[in-house]
Amino acid sequence: MLARKFAVPFVLLVLLGSFCTTNVQAGDKTAGAEAFVDSMAQRAIDFLGDESITHDQRQAKFKKLLKSSFDMKTIGRFALGRYWRTSNDAQRKEYLKLFENMVVEVYSSRFGEYKGQTVEVRSSRADGETDFIVTSYVLPVGSGSEIQVDWRVRHKGGQYKIIDVIVAGVSMSVTQRSDFASVIQRGGGEVNVLLAHLRSE
Amino acid sequence: MFNTKAVALLEGGKTSIILVMSVLSCLFLASCSSTAEHPIMAGDIIIDDPLENHNRRIFAFNAAVDNAVIHPIVEGYRAVVPSPGRTGVRNFLRNIKSPVTFANQVLQGDLPGAKDVVLRAVINSLVGLGGLFDVAGSEGIEYEPEDFGQTLAVWGVGHGPYMVVPFLGPSSIRDYAGYAVDSFADPLRWYLHNIDEEGIYYAKVGLEYLDLRESLIDVLEDLESSSIDYYAAVRATYYQRRDALIRDEDPESAPAFPSYDDF
Numbered sequence: 001m002l003a004r005k006f007a008v009p010f011v012l013l014v015l016l017g018s019f020c021t022t023n024v025q026a027g028d029k030t031a032g033a034e035a036f037v038d039s040m041a042q043r044a045i046d047f048l049g050d051e052s053i054t055h056d057q058r059q060a061k062f063k064k065l066l067k068s069s070f071d072m073k074t075i076g077r078f079a080l081g082r083y084w085r086t087s088n089d090a091q092r093k094e095y096l097k098l099f100e101n102m103v104v105e106v107y108s109s110r111f112g113e114y115k116g117q118t119v120e121v122r123s124s125r126a127d128g129e130t131d132f133i134v135t136s137y138v139l140p141v142g143s144g145s146e147i148q149v150d151w152r153v154r155h156k157g158g159q160y161k162i163i164d165v166i167v168a169g170v171s172m173s174v175t176q177r178s179d180f181a182s183v184i185q186r187g188g189g190e191v192n193v194l195l196a197h198l199r200s201e
Numbered sequence: 202m203f204n205t206k207a208v209a210l211l212e213g214g215k216t217s218i219i220l221v222m223s224v225l226s227c228l229f230l231a232s233c234s235s236t237a238e239h240p241i242m243a244g245d246i247i248i249d250d251p252l253e254n255h256n257r258r259i260f261a262f263n264a265a266v267d268n269a270v271i272h273p274i275v276e277g278y279r280a281v282v283p284s285p286g287r288t289g290v291r292n293f294l295r296n297i298k299s300p301v302t303f304a305n306q307v308l309q310g311d312l313p314g315a316k317d318v319v320l321r322a323v324i325n326s327l328v329g330l331g332g333l334f335d336v337a338g339s340e341g342i343e344y345e346p347e348d349f350g351q352t353l354a355v356w357g358v359g360h361g362p363y364m365v366v367p368f369l370g371p372s373s374i375r376d377y378a379g380y381a382v383d384s385f386a387d388p389l390r391w392y393l394h395n396i397d398e399e400g401i402y403y404a405k406v407g408l409e410y411l412d413l414r415e416s417l418i419d420v421l422e423d424l425e426s427s428s429i430d431y432y433a434a435v436r437a438t439y440y441q442r443r444d445a446l447i448r449d450e451d452p453e454s455a456p457a458f459p460s461y462d463d464f
Contacts, residue, residue: 074461106427131458142284145338148450152458163458169445171456174246175428175437182433197429 033132033153034124036160040069041119041136048114062108071154071161072100078163079176080191083184087191095191098198105201116141119149130154131163246440249362256365260432263370275415289333291412295344296325296332297405300388305347309355314449317342346446349386350379354447363436371439 047053047061076099077084087095117138124134132153137146152164164173180194187193250256282290295302299322306315321337321344329336338344353375354360361374372380384390384406393402421435428434 074458077461078458110423110427127457130460144284144288145344154458164456166456168442169448169450170438170441173458174441174456175424175434178246178248178437179428179430179434182430186430194429201429 029155030124030126030132033155033160034121034134036069036153037124037134037136037151037162038119038121040065040162041121044111045114045119048111049116059108062111063104066104066107067100069162070103071156071163072096072103074154074161074163075103075173075176076100078173079180080194081177081181083181083191083194086189091191091195094195095198098195098201102198102201127152130156246437246444248436248440249360250436251362252364256363257432259365259367260435262367263365266368271414272418274411275418278411278415287412287415288335290408291416292325292329292335293332294405294409294412295335296322296329297389298387301383301386302345302347304386305349305352305383306345308349308352309347311449314345314347317345318347345449348376348379349382350376350443351447353379354443360440360443363439371435373443376443 044062044065047058050058053061073096076096079099080087080095084092117140119136119138121134121136124132127133132155134151134153136149136151138149139146147168149168150166151162152166153160154163164171166172183194183197184191278287299318303315303318303322306312306318321335321342322332324337324340324342325332325335328334335344350373358375360376363371363373364377366372366377369380387402389405390399390402393399424434424438425431
């Protein structure tokens with residue numbers, strides 16, 4: 001077990017290292033996306049299950065991991081949908097800041113209730129030029145069924161970033177976009193209505 | 202004897218028949234407007250909610266019922282029955298639903314799926330102590346939820362208008378009609394009616410409801426805290442989840458993302 005614990009990060013390092021070379025094949029990139037999700041999930045599990053650090057330290061570490069693994073700008077822009085075009089630069093800037101804060105808060109409180117589940121990356125496929133869908137399963141500790149979690153990973157500027165999480169077929173980004181669109185529509189088509197809500201969250 | 206019983210059952214099911222009839226005509230209309238393409242293309246879901254104001258009122262009513270009645274009951278269920286017991290209940294309910302699941306797999310033309318339903322029912326009934334243990338599932342024959350709403354979708358029927366059903370929650374004309382058909386056609390119901398034990402059937406329905414609510418309580422709490430417009434978030438989740446079930450959770454069609462190169 002202990003050997004396996006070290007073997008996995010080692011393999012990941014080797015895998016990640018191989019992507020630094022130029023002219024990588026698409027297949028390698030797919031494997032790279034898989035390794036990226038796997039290493040992110042294992043890192044998260046490592047400190048989420050670490051009893052020796054305080055709750056606040058855990059949250060801080062988790063926020064840092066989220067910020068480094070998720071492309072918040074892309075997710076935020078997607079979530080704003082067609083209202084991105086109708087908003088001005090100041091609104092966009094404020095929106096992206098508020099959005100990032102919201103996502104980080106939501107996720108760090110969600111994963112704060114971590115009960116020892118494990119994540120198993122099982123497959124992946126390329127989707128277009130830059131995107132990869134990595135399919136993983138969250139395994140419960142006791143009884144109960146596993147949950148399929150798909151990660152949309154984008155390879156951009158030599159880096160992998162998560163831009164969507166799809167839990168049992170439900171996309172976080174699509175749900176958020178629908179939520180925001182409804183808020184704006186019911187507020188008379190004003191992006192400021194959404195900003196006011198995000199400010200008060 | 203059987204005939205009079207059957208007539209009585211039909212009488213008893215009169216409301217469901219009327220519902221099914223009225224709903225089938227809606228379905229016909231829905232099917233005319235349905236598109237062959239996938240609703241979640243390009244990250245947008247097609248939401249058809251002409252009765253939104255009405256639906257929002259029922260949604261608020263359901264939320265009030267949830268807080269006052271359902272949550273305390275689910276908490277009680279969780280306190281009294283530990284997790285393995287609740288899983289046993291879920292396995293059992295899935296097992297006795299096998300005839301309905303099987304019929305829908307066949308109607309959808311999914312013969313490997315239908316074969317799995319039969320294998321699961323046989324294995325779990327015999328080895329899994331009457332369905333309490335999902336032995337087949339741990340051997341790799343996974344449970345796949347099927348209902349007549351999904352069958353209609355496979356046949357090309359669109360959702361039709363979104364609707365929030367009192368006590369039941371999010372649905373659509375198509376899926377609610379499917380639910381009515383499944384309940385009406387369930388052989389278990391006919392059997393229990395014939396032996397004058399229809400009470401058992403309603404106990405089963407109650408237990409199913411409890412199981413469903415217990416499985417959703419955390420998900421919904423999470424969605425409520427992470428959304429601004431909870432109604433819209435539930436609606437979007439409903440459409441996506443149904444879509445995933447119709448595709449038998451095939452990850453081939455995750456919503457696409459534009460590239461946003463002009464950042």
